[in-house]
Amino acid sequence: MAWLGGFGRLCAVFLAIFSFSFQGASSQLVVSPVGPTLVNALAGSNVTLAVSFTGADDPTVTWLMGDLPVVTWTIGSDVPPDIVEDRKKVLNIEPKGSLTFVNVPLGYTSNYTFEMTKSGLAKSVTSFTLEVFERIQSVILTQPEFAIEGRKLFTLQYGMLQGVVQQQMWLFNDVEINSNSQYTVEKRSLVIHGLSRRDTGRYTVFLKNPFSSVTTHINVTVLYGPEKPTLEALPAQPFYLSGDTLSVSCEAEGFPLPTAKWDFGSQIPDQLNGVLNLTNVQTNQAGTYTCTLVTEQSKEKLQMNIILKVYERPSGNPMCSVQSVNNVNLQYYCMWPGGTPQAVLSFPTLSNTSSGTETFSLTFNASDNLNGKTVTCMADHPVEQNQCSVTASSPMKFLPSLMTRVSSDGKIVVTIECVSEASPEAVVSWSQGSETVAAGTTYQISSNATQLQIWDYNVSNFILQNYTCSCSNPLGSQRREVHLQGPSISDFSLFRNLNGTIVTLTWEVPPTSVVTGFDIQMKGPYLPNKSRSGTQRRGRADVFQTIQQKPGSVRSVDIFFLDPSLTYRFRVIPKALMTEGEPSEVQRIGPGEGLSRAAIVGIAAGIPCSLLFIVLLGIAIYFCFHSDKNKRRKIRYPVSRAVEKAITTQAETTPHILLTGGLKSPPDYNRLNLTPSERSMALPTFVPPAPVRVATTV
Structure with a gap:
């Protein structure tokens, strides 16, 4: 600023010489500034805008602040200067017309014009610029909002306690910033366009005026994220079994590090730091899990889903069956219920296009190529592949079975059962002769028709009756006739223990014999037992007597307390209520009964004859041997x-x-x-x- 003062003084001297040279030729006002026309002043200080003039005495001067006259005065006049009322405390005009500012405030920065007039002379004008400054103090650099990646405009601003900035300069990481497509430098601010994470760093603003300079910094962190998260289930499997343990994590990049929260439907499962731990997982925990990532400062959110599959094997094993439809068609069934998801069932050998779940069936016309053919059901489940098989077959040959009992009202009840192995189960029908047996008082048929019950009081009404049992399914039929017989025994045997004190009697009856009970009879010594008087019964029975009675279902009996030295005879009599059948053959146990008289006489006469025959035989052998020996010696x-x-x-x-x-x-x-x-x-x-x-x- 020193060179500016020297230049001003030089100009004043030049103007004075110029005025003096031409004063004699013509009278003219000449006004010139004394010193620089651009004046910097510190607020609160005194500053003067100095001028000098020539060419007239006592001219009138006017100072204008911008376009507004603020001071008017005639130099040398006793009349005080006319100063705008609200500026009297600051403005003061000097005797030579210079304008002095007392404790100049900031608001007096402006362009000032000095006009001098004299009657008869032309007006002379000169101008000044006054800039009033404060010392720059307490500069604060701020960002009014979060620096979030992706914002179109982000502004940094500075504020200060006091000061007038004449010059500002912005720097990013100590490199000067110029206005371009990325940055715009405005008054008291810096605007960043298209904020990104690369704009994270230290920003500096340098402020300066003629009386002070200040540098201040701010660190800007650009928030970004959350970015696309990574969702991972460990152990990594396409699906999990019921009862497994797994963990699901949710992680994503971002600054600051985003927080993760899991949601499952309306449930919020237990989690820790974005990790979801599932122990003993069940099928109802399968589904879509949503991870929500949030950046706390920016409140930015991002969601992503992961689907967990939890499977459960169907219980048991698949079951196959074949059923009859109207005794004409065959319907094949495959069942494997339960499980998650349900197993897919199919019969590849029957159809390559049909399948089902849980319970699957196919219906076909019965034909010879299905009789005895094994059909396999393939059960496909993600956890396990399984199968079952079924074979359709026509009824096989069978033997009817017969049981006899006595009802509570004293009737004989004969039950005939016909069961033929077949798949599907054979349908059973009954007939007597050429007539179909209908359920009623005499006949009762079981719910599955495999049993026919005949009720009657008299066994004679059963004898010689013929009943026919027919078993059929869509693949064929079998039939058998049952000819009922009276009570009889087909086989009778006796077994004794080593001591001969116990015997076991066993017997059989013909398959179609009607028997309600058995009388066990014995002939021989009475078995030891106590009478009412307390004495043991002794003696011998010369005829068969009934010693036990057994129901019709029994086929053996034990007889105790036998005397091994005595002889016993046993037989069994079959009965149908009070009607007895033919007795069984007689079985005997015990020592022999002794020799008869004729046998003794025969033995006595045979002994001498036998001895004589032995002697004669010996003599004959001797002569034969001697004769042969003599012949050999010739x-x-x-x-x-x-x-x-x-x-x-x-x-x-x-x-x-x-x-x-x-x-x-x-x-x-x-x-x-x-x-x-x-x-x-x-x-x-x-x-x-x-x-x-x-x-x-x-």
């Missing part, structure tokens, strides 16, 4: 060569298989030590022939 002479040749030739043939008869081979004469004189003729070397077996008849 000498055999040699035969001629012709005979020998014949014998030799004969020996070469296959010998007949004969009995030896005790004969010996002929002697070898070559081995006899005989001199030539002892031989009647010279003998050739003798080779004994092969032994010939001969038969000897005694």
